[in-house]
Amino acid sequence: MSNIVTIPEEAAGQNLLHYLRGKGIGLPAACGGRGVCGKCRVRLLSGELSLKPDPDGSILACQAFCTENGAVISVPDSDGTGLTDFASRASQSDSADLSGIARLGAALDIGTTTLAMALVDLDSGKVLRTVSALNPQRSYGADVMTRITSAKQGDLQNLQDVLLKSVRALLLQLTEGLAGDTSPELLIATGNTTMLHLFLGISPEGMGQYPFTPAFTDIQTRTGAELDLPIGKVLTMPCASAFIGADIVGGALVSGFGETDDTPRLLLDIGTNGEMILSANGKLYAASTAAGPALEGANISCGVGGIPGAVDHVSLAMRDGRQTVTYTTIGGKEPIGLCGCGLIDLCALLLLTGELDMTGRLASPYTIPGTPVTLDQADIRQVQLAKSAVAAGILALTDSAETTPDAISQVKIAGGLGFYLNTQSAFAIGLLPPDLGRNIESIGNSALHSACVCLTDPAKLESARQIASACKVIELNLSPVFNEAFIDNMLFGNEEDEE
Ligand code: FES
Known part of the structure; x- marks a missing residue:
């Protein structure tokens, strides 16, 4: 359209x-x-x-x-690829009868790509409705660094304005049909550190260059009027550093990482920045690796976000006695491009069929049969950079904690990618180190979940703050283990995974 x-x-x-x-x-x-x-x-x-x-x-x-x-x-059309449908689909997914509910709160996850909001009954803690939309700031750049540059070049106010306009629209969608003038009294916002700066209209410039200093990391409080939002009070969740945002801190909160536990557990949020928190030896270690936006569908010639029509799974199946490439798309719509999960699947499949070799050389541009979706050599190089950054980040983090990937008893993957990710494909292309523990669980949008939890339990907000300050942040650019592993992991998979 x-x-x-x-x-x-x-x-x-x-x-x-x-x-x-x-x-x-x-x-x-x-x-x-x-x-x-x-x-x-x-x-x-x-x-x-x-x-x-x-x-x-x-x-x-x-x-x-x-x-x-x-x-x-x-x-x-407005999202370049079908936002309207996506947003309305999300809002209709869990409509509820709101009669008789006295106190409402709203949770907001400001993703670099997607905004998600939930309406919560503050008395019961029940999530009543959720809505989502693409982050309108993406017309200023796909990743946090380009947004920081835009803010520095004079667009800070515009970045805040477009975001708040969308938040107002989402609030309206959430509260549509409410009896009387009941509107949320409290909003808790989460997101990466840059997004929270832009939400509050605070310059993220300090995070654009070394030593990457945020203007704030702790919980911020505003009135709704200060942000021109129809809500009583607005709080932001705590961040640990410039690149360990409130989103992953919230994920650690709802994953129980704040509790004393010596069993090594890893939380991954694979987006433009691969954020990770490792709980080991009673401590928390955190790192953020610049994976680039390839795994979110950006910087890939046929890449799209997780929207209707995005190819999200690709596999081989036997049809009429012949091996055939099959695929699925989000919403079952006509295929329009590859989202991150489809991209990972397709690379794994091409490795399996030999059209992609271990060095990342693609025999020739590959088109999924019957679709306009084509992957070329430049796309493969983007995937190599992204997957190597994530795998090397995990290796450097475990090394800092004096443990090893195989000792990690539980891996939790947050975010949209985690939800649809075929972990076999992730291992096959080397996005996840081959000896990482295989007890892997997708926990969906744990950032939004954590904001919902904090709405009804202020003690949880304090726990999030404690997690944020307990995180020992590992600077991967200064880690020799990361640098070495990054080069090693540029290759695809390993012999074990080829079986
Ligand atoms: S924004 Fe125009 S080419 Fe990237």
Whole structure:
């Protein structure tokens, strides 16, 4: 689906991406407007822009300027790939009768890619409704670093504004149909450290360069009025450092990592930054590894987020006596691209069939039969960087805790990727070290869950704060183990996994 937008003559001289943002049309812009990701493509239908379109009529909005001749362009729908459907699907998933509920709270998880919000009955602790939407800030860049750069270059207020606008819309969706004027009295927000800075309109600039200093890590309190939100009080969950955010701290909270336990347990949240907390020897060790956005579908030519139509599983099956590639898509829709789980599956499959070798050389670009989804050599290199960063991070973290991956008795994987991840494929491509304990559990959106828990139990918020301050943060860029393991793990899989 696409929208037709008329660019008036008065817009002459404005960058097209910025013009569209100003009109509330959020295009994906994974590279932050540097002209390298190709995600901001629009189609010129008539008129003129400062650049000539490609032969197929498309043009990168971030590189084009409006002209005094005006133009008519076609823009992919609001999320570039079907947000509306995704958001409404989520909101309808658990509607509930809200009559008779006196005190309401809201939990908000500000993901770099996705926003999720839950309405909670403060008396019973029950989650009544959930809604989600893509983070509108993605038109300023896919990852935290490009958002920090945007904020530094003068877009801090805009980044906060677009986010708060979406939060207001989500609140409206959550409270639709409530009797009287009952509205949530408390909102607890969580997310990575940069997202919480942007939510509060505080500059994240200090986290853009060494020594990566956040303006705050502890719980922050605001009134709803200060953020122009229709809510009494707003709290943010505590973070441990610039790159160990409240999201993973919350995951550790609901995983019981704060309790004294000598059994090594690992919590992983694999996104643009692979965040991890290891509980071992009665201590907590944390690290964040720059995995890059490949495993979230960005920086991959056919990559998309976890949205309807995203290929989420690929496998081999026997059909009519022949080995055939089969796939599934989110929502059972027509395939439009690969999300992180589909990407991991497809790489594992290509390794199995020999079309991808251990060094990462792809015999030729591969198209999933019957789909427009094609993986090329440059995509494979992005996967190698991402999976190596995660595996090396786990190895460096266990080394710092003087333990080994095989001693880890329980692995919990948080986030959307964890939910759909085929762990066999993750081991096959070497995203997870081969000797890591195989007791692996997906815990879904543990960040949102932790905010829900804290809404009704203030003692839990204090426990989260204790976890955040107890985390010994390992600087992977200074770790020789990480650097060595990163190079070693660039190869795909190992002989064991080839069986
Ligand atoms: S190519 Fe335009 S935002 Fe990346």
